[in-house]
Amino acid sequence: MTTPCERTFTVNGRAMTARCWHDSNKQPLLALHGWLDNAATFDLLAPLLRDFYIVALDFAGHGWSEHRAAGTRYHILDHVDDVLSVVNQLGWRSFMLMGHSMGAGVASLLSSALPERVQKLVMIEGLGPYTGKPEDAATHLRTALLEWQEFSDKPRVIATMDIAIQARMNGLLPVSEHAARLLCARGVKEVAGGLMWTADKRLRLSSPSRFSEAQVCAFLAAITVPTLLIMAEKSLPFNPHDYAARVAAHSQLTVVKLAGGHHLHVDDNVEGVANAVLSFL
Numbered sequence: 001m002t003t004p005c006e007r008t009f010t011v012n013g014r015a016m017t018a019r020c021w022h023d024s025n026k027q028p029l030l031a032l033h034g035w036l037d038n039a040a041t042f043d044l045l046a047p048l049l050r051d052f053y054i055v056a057l058d059f060a061g062h063g064w065s066e067h068r069a070a071g072t073r074y075h076i077l078d079h080v081d082d083v084l085s086v087v088n089q090l091g092w093r094s095f096m097l098m099g100h101s102m103g104a105g106v107a108s109l110l111s112s113a114l115p116e117r118v119q120k121l122v123m124i125e126g127l128g129p130y131t132g133k134p135e136d137a138a139t140h141l142r143t144a145l146l147e148w149q150e151f152s153d154k155p156r157v158i159a160t161m162d163i164a165i166q167a168r169m170n171g172l173l174p175v176s177e178h179a180a181r182l183l184c185a186r187g188v189k190e191v192a193g194g195l196m197w198t199a200d201k202r203l204r205l206s207s208p209s210r211f212s213e214a215q216v217c218a219f220l221a222a223i224t225v226p227t228l229l230i231m232a233e234k235s236l237p238f239n240p241h242d243y244a245a246r247v248a249a250h251s252q253l254t255v256v257k258l259a260g261g262h263h264l265h266v267d268d269n270v271e272g273v274a275n276a277v278l279s280f281l
Contacts, residue, residue, distance in 0.1 A: 002021055002046070002047040004019045004020055004021045004043075005019075005020050006018070006019060006020070007020055007055065009085070009086050009089050011060075011082050011085045011086065012082075012085070014060060014066040014067075014068070014069075015065065015066045016057065016058065016059075016060065016065045016066070016082060016086060017039070017057075017058045017063060017064040017065050018039060018055045018056060018058065018086070019039040019042070019043075019046075019055075019056045019058075019186075020053070020054065020055050020056070021046040021047060021049075021053070021054040022046075022049075022050060022053050022054060023053060024053045025053070026051060026052050026053040027051065027052045027053065027095075027096060028052070028053050028090065028092045028095040028096065029052040029053065029054045029055070029095065029096040029097070029098060029281075030054075030055050030056075030057065030083070030087060030092075030095055030096070030098070031046065031054055031055065031056040031057070031098045031099070031103075032056075032057060032059070032083065032097075032098070032099035032100070032102075032103030032104070032106055032107055033056065033057075033058070033059065033063075033099075033100055033101075033102075033103050034100045034101030034102045034103055034104075034125075034126070034173075034263075035101060035102040035203065036062070036171075036172075036199050036203060036204075037062065037100070037101075037183055037187075038058050038063030038183060038186045038187055038198070038199075039056035039057060039058045039063050039186060040063070040183055040185060040186040040187075041056075041100060041183060041263070041265070041266050042054065042056040042266070043182050043266065044182070044265075044266055044270045045266065045270055045273060045274055045277075048270070048271070048274035049274060049277060049278065049281075051281075052096065052281070055086075055090065057082075057083065057086060058186070059079055059082070059102075059103075060074070060078070060082055060200075061074060061199060061200030061203050062198070062199055062200075062203070063186045063187065063198060063199075064186060064198065067202075068200070068202070073148075073202065073205065073207075073208070074200070074202055074203055075207070076102070076105060076109070076129050077109070079106045080106055080109050080110050083106060083110055084110065084114070087117070092117075093117070094116070094117055094118065094119050095117070095118065095119060096118075096119050096120050096121075096281060097110070097111060097118050097120070097121050097122070098121075098122040098123075098277070099122070099123055099124065100124040100125060100126060100263075100265060101124070101125050101262065102126065102129075103126070104123035104124060104126025104127065104128075105126055105128055105129035105130070106129075107121060107123060108121070108123065108126075108127070108129070108219060108220060108223065109129065109219055111223045111225060111227075112219040112220065112222040112223045113222070115222070115223060115224045115225050118225050119225065120225055120226050120227070120228075120280070120281055121223065121225055121226070121227040121228070122227070122228045122230070122277055122280065122281070123227065123228070123229050123230070124230045124264075124265050124273065125230065125231065125232055125235060125236070125262050125263075125264070127220070127229055127243070127246045127247070127250075128211075128216040128217075128219060128246055129211055129216060130207075130210060130211075131210055131211050131212055131216055131242075132209075132210030132211075132212070133212070134212050137209065137210075140206065140207065140208065140209065140210060141208045141209065143206045144205065144207060144208035145208065147206055148205065151201075151202070151205060153202070155191065155196045156196065156197070157191060157192075157193045157194045157196060158188065158194050158195040158196065158197070159193075159194045159195075160194065160195070161184065161188065161195060164184050164188050164195055164197075165177065165180045165181055165184050168183055168184055168187070173236075173262050173263065175266070175267050176267050176268065178267075179263055179266045182266060183266075186198070213242050213245065213246075216246060217245055217246060217249040218249075220246055220249040220250040221249045221250065221251070223250055223252060224251075225252060226252050226254070227250060227252050227253050227254065228253075228254050228256065228276065228277070228280040229247075229253055229254070229255045229256070230256050230257075230264075230265075230273060230276055230277075231256070231257045232257070232258060232259075232260045232262055232264045232269075233257060233258065233260065234260065234262070235262065236262055254280065256276050258273065258276065259272065260272070
C-alpha cells in the first residue's frame with residue numbers, strides 16, 4: 001500500500017495535521033473526515049486515487065491536530081475557516097474537495113461560499129450540515145448552556161488498545177474491527193497509566209445554535225460546481241422529505257447509492273467508493 005507522509009500547518013496559533021498521499025505535483029484533492037474520526041479514515045481509499053495529491057486533514061480537536069483554546073466551543077463554521085487557511089497555505093487556488101459525513105457538511109459550506117476555489121466536490125454519506133427546527137432554538141441553547149456549566153475535561157484513561165478498538169467498534173456509528181484499528185491508530189495517545197482519546201471531549205457537547213433546513217438548502221443551491229453524493233444502502237436515518245429537498249436544491253448533483261454502511265469508504269465498500277469517485281473526477 002502507498003505510504004503516506006505527514007504535514008503540519010499552523011492555523012491561528014494551533015497546529016493542524018494532515019496525512020498526505022501521492023506526488024504533490026498531481027491534481028490537488030483535500031479530504032475531510034467525519035465527526036470524532038480522523039485523517040486515517042481515508043487510509044484505504046486514498047491509495048486507490050493515484051491521480052491526485054491527497055491531503056487528508058485532521059480537523060481541530062481530532063486526530064493529531066491541537067484542540068481549540070480552553071473555554072471555547074467547536075462550531076462547524078470555524079472548521080470552514082480552518083480548511084480555507086490550510087488550502088491557502090498549500091498555495092491551492094483551486095482544488096478538488098471530498099468529505100465524509102461532517103466533513104461533507106464542511107465541504108458543502110465552503111463550496112457554496114467560494115465556488116471559484118473548488119473544481120469538483122465529492123460528498124460521502126453527507127449532504128449539508130446537521131440542522132434544527134427554528135421553534136426548538138431556545139431548547140437547544142438551554143441544553144448547550146447547562147452542558148457547558150457541567151462540563152469536565154478530566155481525561156478518561158483507557159487501559160489497552162484492544163479496549164479502545166472495541167469501544168470504537170461499538171460507538172455511536174459502529175465500524176468493523178479493521179476500520180476501528182485504523183481510526184484508533186490516530187485516535188488515541190499514550191498517557192500515564194494507559195491511553196487516552198485524542199479527540200477533544202468538547203466535541204460531544206450540544207451546539208447552542210443550528211442551521212435551519214431552509215438555510216442548508218440555500219447553501220446547497222449556491223453550489224455551482226459538479227458534485228457527487230455517495231449514499232450507502234445502510235445509510236443513517238434521515239427525514240425523507242428534508243433529504244429530497246436538499247437533493248432538489250443542488251442543481252449540479254449526481255447521486256450514487258452503493259452497498260455498505262455509513263463508513264463504507266473505510267469499512268465495507270472501499271473499492272466501490274473509489275470507482276465512483278474516479279469515474280466522477
